[in-house]
Amino acid sequence: DAGVIQSPRHEVTEMGQEVTLRCKPISGHDYLFWYRQTMMRGLELLIYFNNNVPIDDSGMPEDRFSAKMPNASFSTLKIQPSEPRDSAVYFCASSLGQGQKALHFGNGTRLTVT
Amino acid sequence: GENVEQHPSTLSVQEGDSAVIKCTYSDSASNYFPWYKQELGKRPQLIIDIRSNVGEKKDQRIAVTLNKTAKHFSLHITETQPEDSAVYFCAATFFTGGGNKLTFGTGTQLKVEL
Numbered sequence: 001d002a003g004v005i006q007s008p009r010h011e012v013t014e015m016g017q018e019v020t021l022r023c024k025p026i027s028g029h030d031y032l033f034w035y036r037q038t039m040m041r042g043l044e045l046l047i048y049f050n051n052n053v054p055i056d057d058s059g060m061p062e063d064r065f066s067a068k069m070p071n072a073s074f075s076t077l078k079i080q081p082s083e084p085r086d087s088a089v090y091f092c093a094s095s096l097g098q099g100q101k102a103l104h105f106g107n108g109t110r111l112t113v114t
Numbered sequence: 115g116e117n118v119e120q121h122p123s124t125l126s127v128q129e130g131d132s133a134v135i136k137c138t139y140s141d142s143a144s145n146y147f148p149w150y151k152q153e154l155g156k157r158p159q160l161i162i163d164i165r166s167n168v169g170e171k172k173d174q175r176i177a178v179t180l181n182k183t184a185k186h187f188s189l190h191i192t193e194t195q196p197e198d199s200a201v202y203f204c205a206a207t208f209f210t211g212g213g214n215k216l217t218f219g220t221g222t223q224l225k226v227e228l
Contacts, residue, residue, distance in 0.1 A: 042203075042218055042219070042220045042221060043158070043203065043218040043221075045215060045216065045217075048215065056215060091157065091158070102148060102160040102163060103148075103158075103160070103216065104160075105157040105158050105159070106157060107156070107157050108157055
């Protein structure tokens with residue numbers, strides 16, 4: 001199994017530009033999570049999906065952030081317009097089934113907004 | 115919502131010594147407590163987890179204890195080795211049928227010195 005795959009690994013963009021982060025969960029996993037990691041705030045849950053349906057987006061910081069999961073093998077997190085304070089590492093994670101199950105994280109996307 | 119506090123934020127030990135990291139949680143209904151290890155520049159990876167019906171769990175040099183009454187749980191690493199150097203995150207969740215909405219602690223930077 002290739003694990004959770006995220007792209008790109010690094011993204012540098014200018015303030016005001018649109019940024020799209022991509023994630024392919026582990027095949028067969030039915031839960032997908034987007035986390036943001038910063039030194040100041042640690043690991044924050046932004047949104048998560050179950051069977052491609054958004055379940056909880058209460059962690060999405062503001063309307064500039066949006067996430068979609070058009071099918072079971074692909075999700076995107078979009079920031080439009082981006083701001084310097086969005087600079088962080090964004091992790092996608094997936095898990096299988098309900099209950100007390102471990103999260104499998106991707107390698108993350110390091111976003112720098114200048 | 116759940117709140118997880120983690121201490122210490124940094125921990126330095128000599129190789130071969132033991133390391134203990136402690137976490138407290140706020141939601142008495144939380145029932146799943148995983149621990150993740152994150153090496154520099156890499157993704158968080160699950161190293162051990164414990165469920166609320168168990169007081170202690172051990173896996174080789176790593177053990178986790180849970181005190182539900184006090185809402186404390188701890189990670190114990192014995193015979194530390196340089197490769198144990200990393201950031202360790204505790205997490206807690208209450209499974210509501212909507213999936214694992216993990217709340218993470220702020221992390222402990224463990225340094226094992228030769």
